[in-house]
Amino acid sequence: MMFQPQNPALEQALSAGKTKGYHLTRTTNVFDCLNLVAQKEWDLLLLPASLSDGTEAADMIKLFQRHGYHGAVVVLSELQHAAEVTRALQQGAMDYLLIPFGHTHLAQLVQRLVQTQQQQNMVAESCKSKQMFQLAQRVAQTDASVLITGESGSGKEVLAQFIHDSSPRAAGPFIAINCAAIPESMIESILFGHTKGAFTGATSAQAGKLEVANGGTLLLDEIGELPLALQTKLLRVLQEREVERLGSHQKIKLDIHVLAATNQDLEKAIAAGRFRADLYYRLNVFPLHCASLKDRRDDIIPLANNLLRRHMPPGQASTEFTKAAQKVLCSYDWPGNVRELENVIQRALVMSRGCLIREEDLMLPTFENITSERITGVPTSASLSVVRPTRKSMTSSTKPDLQKSRKLAEFDTIIETLRRFDGHRSKTAEELGVSTRALRYKIQTMREQGLDIEKILTGQNANLVPTNFNFS
Template sequence: MSTSQSINVAAVSKTSERGNSRASDRLFGESVAARKVIILGHSRDDGYSLLTSGLAHRNCQIIHCAQFSELSASLIAQASLIFVFVSSFTGGSLFARIGAMIGDAPNISVIPVVEYADQQKAAALLELGCVDYLLAPFSAPQLNALLQRQESGLAAEESFVSCSQAGRRLLAMAQRVALARAPILITGETGTGKEMMARYIHRFAASDSAPFIAVNCAAIPEQMLESLLFGHERGAFTGATAAQPGKFELANGGTLLLDEIGELPLGLQAKLLRVLQEQRVERLGGHKEIPLDVRIIAATNRDLQQEVAEGRFRADLMFRLDVLPLHICPLRERKDDVLPLARRLIRKHAPHEQRDDLLTPAACEALLAHDWPGNVRELENMLQRALVLRNGLFIQPQDLGLSLPAVNTGAPMKSLAGDMSADLNAEMCGKAALRASGKWAEYQHVIDTIRRFGGHKTKAAESLGMTPRALRYRLTAMREQGVQITF
């Protein structure tokens, strides 16, 4: 069989080919079946034929490659999974190649196939950002379990976005802890997405019908929190006119998120500990124990060990909750996630736009330069405001309320939009330059879009989200400001 040969093993659902920035969207709603999968290795590798037949059974379109050099950017962009047989490549070259591939296409899942004697390589490759691995020789059930994890991960990925290596390692770890039923403790600064991570774990491991219940322990008064968590019977206290199930009961068969667990009063911590140990709950005023089948996820922005040392949190409860710890790094430490998150949030809050390129290059630079003390929550609030207050089609740095990086008003600016008049450049200084620089990026985007459609202005206008008439007005205004337009 020749290299880079595509094998259509069954009727394959046709998938639209998009760039890497839309790769994650392409995967939503798709199973591993009927998608393009790359196998990198040789047919003599242990498990190669079993992997091929297993993927064929799921109606995948398989692309066989023998060398990394055969993996072009366009080929990788079409696939959603890449299996790499580690035994076919030398160590140093392997790590460098896989690291570069993950860096260039962070939304593609790379899965190394490692022989039992080389299990240490699997751990190192997971550190690089691989999402899972197979130990060869493997069985058909083991392969099916891995492919099922991938399907669950793709369905869950809508809840938590991460393209950085640190974030990918976190998602890989989350998939592993999700397979267990032990309590999970998620830590991280305010606004990092702890609830989103909890939802990711829930969607990865639970069925679609399983409930997800979230309780903010800091937002509910202590006298109400006990009844809310554990439920009550009629007459248990003044005003209890009817029996009411608690959040533990409502979450039965699913997941209960105890957000801001560090704020839980000491009196309730003892009762929570008993429920976790016994997996049973008793309503206030009741005498019947109700069995539970609930995944418990706790989240906090506090250092629980410090809270224990200062007497504000029970040590035994901390040990019970901290069985499977997950820490979410602040956004300033995973800058590779900023722009994918921004595009996702824009699609969330402006679905009618139906486009990803609302952020100008200058706005992207400003987003990447910001430290994000409020993390993802700050980013979301900023983009919501920008979508409402923007002046024009695109989002500029001034719409975000962020400082614009220094702009050279000479030759680099000319390269953006063609030959501008010398008089216009001379006038662009200080604040005027800052205001205008975003416009030049917008103008260049308009020109590039028209060029992409071969000068067809109607199609370009549709892509830009405006009418052909509005585009004509835009081009006239650009010419009046000294932009030389050629297509």
């Protein structure tokens, strides 16, 4: 939050606001305010209805908008400045507060701002997205466990945050823990906490994520990667609603809303013995599915515009997509979903000239480079051309065979490494020298090509040749 003028009558309310979790920066003149606007992004700007020199809030709003400020504005006013407040609201101010006001009024205003921004961030133009958010709002009013499924990058954590923000627990903590990103040796202490001396290196007591989330929401992301031994302990905690830190027998009561997310088929994981059925049913009280971006194309342009506003550098004039660029965005299949779209938007902002993002600024990858990019996370030089992946782009009749051989060798390496580590993806990714996320992308690609990973790992199907291998 940013507050422009000095006014002793506001000090108490604003100081109380600090204890509510707001970060407040004060400035004493318009020029300092403009400098701060250029340096970083602000959520809320508090302006006086009128300055001593006669400058009105409406004039200041115009000035800040010209310098790239697109956040919310609230006018601070006394009763005699009603006309100035009206003009400020017409210029785009979100609301006004009459001086003096209590910190509860400020808290209510900020909460409304959060809800407004949340609605703006939740893009739901397609029928699938609208239905998903409607269901999410309903379950947010309860403490029913939610299992969010969907491809990597499809927005599962964003949906979890939306559920938290829409719930009666919105003022409490939102704690997300990625079960795939934490070493197996550390995940138990991070999740459940520990006492001093509970194990070598435990020099002080530490609350676990379950305990920290008390009064709020806990998201267990990539729940399918949680080791079996910890699945048993987590199930007991969820059933009893209490947790014990490592090294302690003291039970700590829990009041949390539990959400879980995965891009795996947990029913197949249960059949393969990698996931507990009882934990699955405990978490899957209310299932929600994030559709892939290619299955909700009506969301692509609104999402792209939203991401464009979010990543636009402070002070930069408004930028928009050309019609040709929008057409390319809508025709691409987005294998990396919203995460890939966000990367493309950030790259386009760097490459664009002026206030327009053109087709060539998007630099969408060619098909033959998608594989290497997903594994390494680094774009190749050839991927900087804008080419739609089609069979016609193959100029040599032998090229598909070479690509197929290369892909099959890659698939075989991944399968063999997964076997060596009993299907443990974090260890497999470390051995292959790639991120866990990159490995998940590749496994998803293998599934899309017709490989049943679980059957291959359990020896039920040794055939590594995809059933629907293609290049389109």
